[in-house]
Amino acid sequence: xxxxxxxxxxxxxxxxxxxxxxxxxxxxHENMFWYRQDPxxxxxxxxxxxxxxxxxxxxxxxxxxxxxxKKERFSLILESASTNQTSMYLCASxxxxxxxxxxxGQGTRLTVV
Amino acid sequence: xxxxxxxxxEISVVEKEDVTLDCVYETRDTTYYLFWYKQPPSGELVFLxxxxxxxxxxxxxxxxxxxxxxxxxxxxxxxxxxxxxxSAVYFCALVKxxxxxxxxxxxxxxxxx
Numbered sequence: 001x002x003x004x005x006x007x008x009x010x011x012x013x014x015x016x017x018x019x020x021x022x023x024x025x026x027x028x029h030e031n032m033f034w035y036r037q038d039p040x041x042x043x044x045x046x047x048x049x050x051x052x053x054x055x056x057x058x059x060x061x062x063x064x065x066x067x068x069x070k071k072e073r074f075s076l077i078l079e080s081a082s083t084n085q086t087s088m089y090l091c092a093s094x095x096x097x098x099x100x101x102x103x104x105g106q107g108t109r110l111t112v113v
Numbered sequence: 114x115x116x117x118x119x120x121x122x123e124i125s126v127v128e129k130e131d132v133t134l135d136c137v138y139e140t141r142d143t144t145y146y147l148f149w150y151k152q153p154p155s156g157e158l159v160f161l162x163x164x165x166x167x168x169x170x171x172x173x174x175x176x177x178x179x180x181x182x183x184x185x186x187x188x189x190x191x192x193x194x195x196x197x198x199x200s201a202v203y204f205c206a207l208v209k210x211x212x213x214x215x216x217x218x219x220x221x222x223x224x225x226x
Contacts, residue, residue, distance in 0.1 A: 009156075031212065040122065042218030043204065058213075090158070098146045098208040101163060107156035 003027075006091050006105035013112050019078040021108050023091030029103075030096050032074035034058075034066065037088040037107070046089075049074055050096070081112045115140040117207050119217035126195055127225050134190040134220045136205030142166075145209040147181065147188045152202040152219070164188060195224045 007022035025032065030051050035043040035058075045058030047066040055066050063085060067075045074093075078085055088109050092102040116139040126132045138147065149161040162172060164181050172179045176193045192199050205217040 033213075035216075040218065042119075043216040045213065048213060088156070090156075092158075094214075096212055098144070098212055099163060099165060101148060101160040102150075102158075102206075102214055103160070104150075104158040109156075 004091055004093055004103050004105040006089075006108050008108050009106060011108055011110045013078075013081050013110065015082060015112055017078075017081045017112075019081045019110070019112075021076040021078075021089055021091075021110070023074045023076070023093075023105055024072050025074075025091075025093040025103065026072065027093060027103065028071065029093035030071070031094050032068065033092040033094075033102070034064075034074065034076045035090045035092065036060070037090055043090065046076065078110075081110075083112050086110060086112045115142075115145075115207050115209060115215050117205050117215050117217035119203075119205055119220050121220045122218070123221040123223065125223045125225065128196060129194050130224075131191060131193050132195050132222065132224075134192075134203050134205075134222065136188045136190065136217060138186050138188065138205070138207045140207060140209055142209045145207055148206040148208065148214070149179065149188075149190050150204045150206065152204065154201070158204065161190075192222075195222075197224050197226055200224045 004025045033048045034046040049068045065077045091105040094102040118137045150158040152158045180189045202219045204219045206214045
């Protein structure tokens, strides 16, 4: 069974903290993505990675950074968490190509207080 | 630029009703893929179907059916005889050359017993 695993389902952090959200996939996929999901706004792409050590900004990268040191792991970093980063964060992976589906993790609901 | 519009934010039906979820897309490319995903309350998006731009055949899978019409740039999803377990958020997505999925904002379907 293919799997994308996010390290936490629920997370509560304080304003100003540095936050790490981890995502691991076991399918040897080259492409990995981080989205945030907010009511009425759907899925918005934060960052994506084509391969190890490669990263590209998505639509809303401000306040975030990423790390991909190994193929299976893609980390999202909130350098200094703010309350407007309270959201559901979804990680996904897929093989390159326009015809391949994405596999998603279960999501991390982050609350910044 | 490409765009996916799911105009229905929320649909509420009673069990056994048929329901259609609309998806309209914009792209200048002639080659692309369209996808539908389901996000149940557990949070993980699950792939339902993919369709390439050259295949306008409709597809039926059990109670689910999909109607792709290139002339109207639509890829609509119909659930026949809806059930409570169909309650979820449904996302339509478009993938073309950049290989980065573009998602619609999602339609929340609530099926009442």
